[in-house]
Amino acid sequence: MLASQATSPALETLMNENLRSAMIRAHLRATDVAAHIAVDPKTVERWIHGRTPHPRHRRAVADLLKTDERALWPELAPRQRAMPPEIQAVYPHRWAVPRTVWRRFFAAAKEDIAILVYSGLFLAEDTGLLHLLADQARAGVHVRLLLGAPDSPTVAARGEEEGIGSDVMTARVHNALTLYRSLAEVKGVELRLHQTVLYASIYRADSNLLVNPHVYGVPASKAPVMHLNATTADGAAITYLKSYERIWSRAEPSPS
Structure with missing residues (x-):
């Protein structure tokens, strides 16, 4: 009672x-x-x-x-x-986004899931989420993963910016790649590596985005997250969606 x-x-x-x-x-x-x-x-x-x-x-x-x-x-x-209608929510830190929000966010996708990060290790370590992404791909959702090329200068520079060192950031990307390998073997999932300087990590589920801006000297987990919905053709969400596509077009397929 x-x-x-x-x-x-x-x-x-x-x-x-x-x-x-x-x-x-x-x-x-x-x-x-x-x-x-x-x-x-x-x-x-x-x-x-x-x-x-x-x-x-x-x-x-x-x-x-x-x-x-x-x-x-x-x-x-x-x-x-x-707030503008395209802003669904604002979280003060990425760690403040409940785990259930991440799962519901990706589970709601019907056509596209796209992730742009350097390592995204916090997602790769979530076995349940990896299974969810795999199930979404098998159901016909196009799943795209963009990770930083582990030995690239941009990954090393981000490690220095966060204050954890280039070796640690490189190791995180290698660990994430190992964990994402099984997912990349699922039909409908693509994994590419980029060498882009990221100003934000982007997580897409159809027209919905979770955007994690990068802040100098602050780990991504402590930076804010915005939940955006692409409600207009000239809003912030579209800007981030176009940025993702530009990086995707320049990225290289991950070696098996």
Whole structure:
């Protein structure tokens, strides 16, 4: 049973009925939500009783309940509607993007999945995600992977920029390539290597993009991520899509 009964008139006034109802529909208790997003159950109780969570937790709860943040916290809607329609969400760091968001993002693709990174090791180490990409390719989705050529000057330079050293970055690319090999053997998956200076890592699922800008001196995992949708022909999403295609056209097939 949800611990959602107020203990005072004040709590009843503040009760977040949207959140409470969504949890009931999902058959989840406060302890279940707390375990999923790694917070104390008392924290979830406070949210039920009207406290607004941190943005990262709001996104995680909305994702768990398979709904939109604005449906759970309508008071946030005016501020979010002020954003251009092509901006779906902004995450302060790549590590703040819930793992379930990555999987739902790629699982929703019907035609194209495209990834542009130097190593993308955080994805390559996710066995479940690799299986998802393989299944998408078998279902007819065109899956393209663009990784940095491990011995290229641009990979070495990025390692120095992040402060981890060129050898470490090169090793990460080699490790990622090893993990992506089995995926590249699936029909419908293409893997190429580029030597481009990347100003952003790009992840595409049809018209949706997750864009991770590169910041000098900051690892990509700590840089922001924008979720864009290509709603117009001259928006930011189209700019990134065209950039991907230019790099893809110049990249070399990865040796088997």
